[in-house]
Amino acid sequence: MVAHAEIRVVHRGGSKINFREPVITNDSRFLLCASGESVKVYSSSSEECVHDLQGHTDLVSGIARNPSNHLQVYSCSADGTVRLWDFTDGILIKTFIIGYPIYSIYVSEKHGGVVFVVVPMANDKSSELFQLVAVHLPRSGDQEVEARELSAVLCDVSPSPGAASFGREGEYVAAAKGLQLEVFFFKKQKPYRFFLKPGIKKGSKNAFTCVSCHPKEDCIATGHADGKIRLWRNFNQKKEYTYSTLHWHHGAVNTLQFTPEGTNLLSGGIESVLVQWRYTQENQKDFLPRLGAAITHIAVSPDGSLFCTSHSDNKITIIQSCVKVSAIIQGLVKSEGVRTDLMIDPRSKALVLNGKPGHLQFYSLHRDKQLYNLDIVQQEYINEEGLDQFEVVKAAFDAHGDWLATVEERRQKGSELEINLKLWAYDEQTQSFVLNTTVTAPHEDQITAMCFSPSPETTMLVTISFDGHFKAWLLGASWSCDFVGGYHLLKPGCCCFSADGSLLAVGFQEVVTVWSPSSWELLTTLSQPPGAIRDLCFGRLSCSKYLLGTSTKNQLCCWNILTCSLEWSTPMDVSLLQADPLSENIAAFCSQSGCSDLFVFKPGEPRPLYSQRALCTGKVQHAIFAPRDQMLESCEEHAQWLNRSQLYFLTQHMDLMTFSTKTEEDRLLASSKRLMVDNSVAVTPFYLLLGKHRLQQQQQQQEALTNPMAERIQLPQGSIAIKELLYTPAHVLPSASFLCSMFVRSLLISSSSARPEFNPEHPVQELELCRPPHTGRVRIPILVYYRLHTIYSSPHTI
């Protein structure tokens, strides 16, 4: 596919932010979290992403503050490097190459110049055994350093970062795995091992899940799979160690953390309650309930004022001193399955899919940020394993985004399926959807598909269910069921409205029935056995006479609705058909030998517009065309299908991918640069410098307007600008384009001020006219020229 090199498949947003424990900076202003292959820096007050630290080439597996410099952090990644970042400016300072995939990182204040990382025992990724090693970071000025000085501390540790912790003043490290707790004392260079019996009743319920060491005293807290917390003391002896047990959690303790002063112990689990235990008064505890989803990590700021909890629904909650939730950073929630499929909200152009349980999330693709969650089920969510909860399974928007239809269902063992169809009206005032109508048990069985009629006159919804019926719901004074249809008691699987809403196609297993929604007459039936119909899709615009269908027996058929005959068919295992709402194009994802291929074609033309083999591994089940807010003008033929809308798809591993063209990337790059300059205005040292120049410039302009002579009177001040330009470090200077004109003008002045000496009898007015030829005479000092040159060609623009 050399010809298509300009179109790339890229990751676009929605990565996990709850993968590892977030880190709060010393001043509590920023929050850093590992997100895919980058580290994201969030402002802890505004929830905005400030920087995206990119550089790692594989999953980032841990972040740790640099104890010797509070403006720097270490990050480690599965690509075998540890990188040191300046997070305020978002600059990569150093890269240490370890050479082994790293699973977690620990630092300790007592161990300067050393980081502890967890790497596999054998140097292959499949290894199941891990060890904790100390890495001596070489002091060297180079950007990339190889750190080869590794010394093993503990063998056979868990790769999970919560399973090891450094004790009081870095004297010992505690690591837990399975039923064993191992404490290694650095002074004695001696490990102590403590074993727990496997629970008598239920196998491995006693297993350790997490460890945290008290920062001031010799105490280790361990969390267990059965919800118990044990506090270990006297562990510097083999025999006479003691432990006490705390029990509140009913599920496994996911994470434990001591506050920096050691006065409190925080714990969290599936109950989504943050529990704060008083140290030494363990029967007193505080709770912060209903945090939304199971707590996976807890982090505490170094001054103890901020806590933050990561949750299983890709969310980070920032809590002020265990009482008040002050901010929530929410990523794209990707639960086990995207049951609602991907949709685009016609109003906000946001990507819509089911998010946390019982909710529908609206996710802005352009800003890579969750806009809001719509509570569909409106019930208290019980965080408990093994409960049958209501799930949002289908959702659909009408053409203008005025109505939203959702289906929620709850399947309980040995009980009837509970289904609710809800219709939400868009409220202009609150700018969100408001529940209008609830239909309990709209069908007797699962609803398989649902779509709104695109016709502008009527608001009609069609739902299709396994009970063999499809129902049309019509909005009159209120919503009511308009028609119930079926065909030979076959189970319908999919439905599609034609672009003008005059036809409804419903696939009943092998037969496609075409109905007229105005009279509810069955117009025709189309069938192409063998194979049940899997997906149906009408053509748009000039191709609206075509109906496309895919069948389970690997066939893609195209019928002409006018003649009611098969136009063409091709053997293809199409897993997904997706029509572009803004053009005639249709995207078909095919799965072939474990990989997915993409074909983009127009129903009327036999040749595909674009095809890409081996897009990703596994089947693509969800894709959507998102309209662009600004049309691209690409002239290459094979990239034109991306001009109006962008194709997003979800891979089997729930990665949100998209296709990007070269022009688009260029534009993105340009806009990000522009954005950065704007951002830098807010930073104080920059602002001081820049603001001064701005003021000067404005004054000059004003004076220039009132008095054309003023410009020349102010001549000597230009040299200050030059001085500033030359003697301030390059990385704190404003952008060169901003300084250049001012700088050049300042140079011009010096020559024109000398000019009257040459020609004293020349009138002033004429001077203005004959300036252009004189500019040639200006001699830019060679040093200045050099500086300018470096600024312009520097890859690092501020």
Add this chain to the structure above:
Amino acid sequence: MASFKPTKIPIYPKLGEKVTPDTLYWKNYKAPVQIKEFGAVTSIDFSPLAPHNYAVTASTRIHIYGPFSQEPVKTFTRFKDTAYSGKFRSDGQLLVAGCEDSVVRLFDVSGKVALRVFKGHTKGVHVTDFTSDCYHILTGSDDYTCRLWDIPNSTELTSYKEHTDYIRCGTTSKLNRDIFITGSYDHTLRVFDARVEKSVMTMDHSQPVESVLLYPSEGLLVSSGGRYVKVWDLLKGGQPLVSLKNHHKTVTCLGLSSNGQRLLSASLDRHVKIYNTTNYKVVHNFDYAASILSLALAPDDESIVVGMTNGVLSIKHRKSPEEKQEVAGKQRVRPVYRVFVKGRNYVPKKDDFFVSKPVKSHLAKYDKQLKRFNISKALDTALENRKPDITVAVMKELDRRGTLKNALAGRDEQNLSQLLNFLIGNVVDPRFTPVLVTATEMILDIYQAVVGQSSVVDRQLVRLQELVEREIDYQQDLLEVLGMLDTLFATSLPRKEVPCPGSSRPNGLIPTLSH
């Protein structure tokens, strides 16, 4: 930290209860004023003159009340026996009343002593009325006669003895001075013309007639007797137009709303029904505490006055538009001045920062228990609730949490019988069946070991079993009927051929019936 989401109580649609302009109009009355009379209130009549006083005949007295007074403006007590049918003349100056002692008395509204006394009837007079020329009086008596009297001379003009039973109602025409209509317990209505000897029209109501009413146009006549209200077309020679049977006891009196659009009927069954006079459908209904004997409407429906057998007179006044606003904008009762004076005169400055109080959400009792995961207590509080939909919603919520079985378990006899009582009452309600069937099964699972230990619980279980059996039979019958209907519909629908390209096999279309 999200706030606790309370249990969702589903709203079930109520069938047949719609808000119509009529309900709005007839609900727009204030709470009734109740006045206790000495005996059953047999008649109420409004004065046609402006402030529209009304005469209430009860026992041996006639009270005249002002439109808003609760004390009688005037009282006539010169009756020797029970008085009947106090009526105003069309100029509002004179009042006539019959009496059980067969004497008819005519009063001046401002006087006290009877101006004229008409003697001649031999039994109690239940019907009196003025003719439209104001000079004559119509009376109807239990001696089966009705008579016309001259007021100036106080002499009897004519007597008709055509009825064969008590005459208990009658009315005069407002357009013609000679025509009047009487109704009698002999089941007939007779129309008389004073210029001829005999009645000119006879209609058979087939029930003892209790009340008659003429439409303002006098083309239609309404009569009530027994449980029926009948409308007759006089212009077609007394042809029956409609027969209304909306009460389940004798209809005692009739009334017309002042624009003639609505007909009111009051009955011993304690209801007042309001009919639309174009289609004769009941548009509204009032309930009263006791059997109603008399009813009258003030001009423009300003008030509805109803007299009952227990001697209570109930007066409902229409809400005036200003009062309506007043109710809407009525301010809450504030604390007393002394309590509230602190900081009262404080005027916030421009750059003051307003700290808003956090809104505290109030949870229902069962929600408070659910929030604390006290499941048994939550179920207990929900069972105390009178509304079954709330109880069922809580049960459903417990079931969703997987804790319904725990909540149902561990109950003593009293608690269990309370629970079973609830189930017996609601398990066959189609709105609650899905949830309650699960709960019933759980109860049977839990308590089957202790069956036979308590007679109360056993009796209830037997009742529950009977109930369920009956319901199953009923459902079976319904399904049979549905099957029959389906066959009927399927045969009556024409089969339609659907064009199917490339296939000679015809596609039969069986559209499923809409539910």
